[in-house]
Amino acid sequence: MSGPLLEIQGADVFYGASQILFGIELAVEKGQTMALLGRNGAGKSTTFKTIAGLAPPRHGRVVLAGTTVSGRAPYRIARAGIGYVPEDRQVFPEHSVDDNLIVGAKRGASGEDHWNRTRIYEVFPLLAGMRDRMAGRLSGGEQQMLTIARTLMGNPDILLLDEPSEGLAPLIVQAIGELIRTLRGMGVTILLAEQNMHFCLNIATHAAIIDKGQIVYRSTIAELRDNDAIKQRYLAV
Template identity: 80%
Template sequence: MTQAMLEVKGIDVFYGASQILFGVDLTVEKGQTMALLGRNGAGKSTTFKAIAGIAPPRRGEINLAGVTVSGRKPYRIARAGIGYVPEDRQVFPEHSIEDNLVIGTKKGPNGEDYWTLERVYEAFPILAGMRHRMAGRLSGGEQQMLTIARTLMGNPEILLLDEPSEGLAPIIVQAIGDLIRRLRDMGATILLAEQNMHFCLGIATHATVVDKGQIVYRDTIEGLRANDAIKQRYLAI
């Protein structure tokens, strides 16, 4: 029997008086890589911020491994096991790669310490070779890898990746894709928000499409690949 790692149940999210999400439902099972797809402004980042506690839902519920986390402060949600990588690749620019990784170090909610410096450097060899370089001197793609690696150092139950391919050169996008595939194959549970459907087709196991703040489609990634009507209506640029 599969285990639901993350359950988002009917959440409504507002920015001031403006409602952004309307009854959003989303389930990610343990070991899945779920792509949350939609055009710019569809509600992907707001969904992530709601899960992370940065934009708390006004209605609905968010559960992590069967435990309700909605209503908690963001730092308590992080401690519960949600690792959030925002789209703007925030690093500590005046600190080295290794300092950034050490800053993010903590055990998982049940004492897990799978992700250590040694294991992160094994998964991210490009960072290992530059461990003493200041993070502010890294390229956009290198900073993206660092933010993912730093989040993994917190041993999360689920990894939220918000637009990891945005603004990166094609060769770097390919490297980020290879990294996410490796994490998937290692058994990580990943929720990936993207506009770039083609990036997700070779990475995700399942897909959910959001449009105008509402979920409009759910299926396996193979089902989405074969559904030209959904791709044209909600994902074509």
């Protein structure tokens, strides 16, 4: 494969008659951790839903590993290699941690089986100690970790994390950040949507900023860290 692992090319996305995304252009290379930053309501979650097939573009397309996936059913997009972790941590509350992982288990698009329960429990030792606990009895941070782990059990080519730090206590946010850095070090390709710029500065390699449904800035995370004008204009609350 040549070119980016994931591309959004000129995507216009509507909810009914209302246009939410305007010609979105975004590319994520294999092995990158790309932060999609923006204020609340800027279009981050809609961008993720567009990639996952839940909000298909009216114009433009989503390309994974050189193949257009937009227009497919969401489950087919997931099978193609896109792992989506939504912001509302949708665990199966009446099932155990272990059962949640089993539900998410599948081989990757090319038959990969890098992620299984043995490896998950090595990378997520917190979950290993509560594998028999009902998921509905976990804390918010524990549920976030479980949702990420369950998505990895599908052996995706790219992991979409929608607001992984939202609503969590500072110590849990730190733990989620350490987990993402661990995954990055393992070569996992990650696209995360965040309002929390400071969280992303410590874990991402690259950044894009979305404002009013348009990508207005793309660069490395190091260059964004030094660009006070851009941060003030698009990210200051």
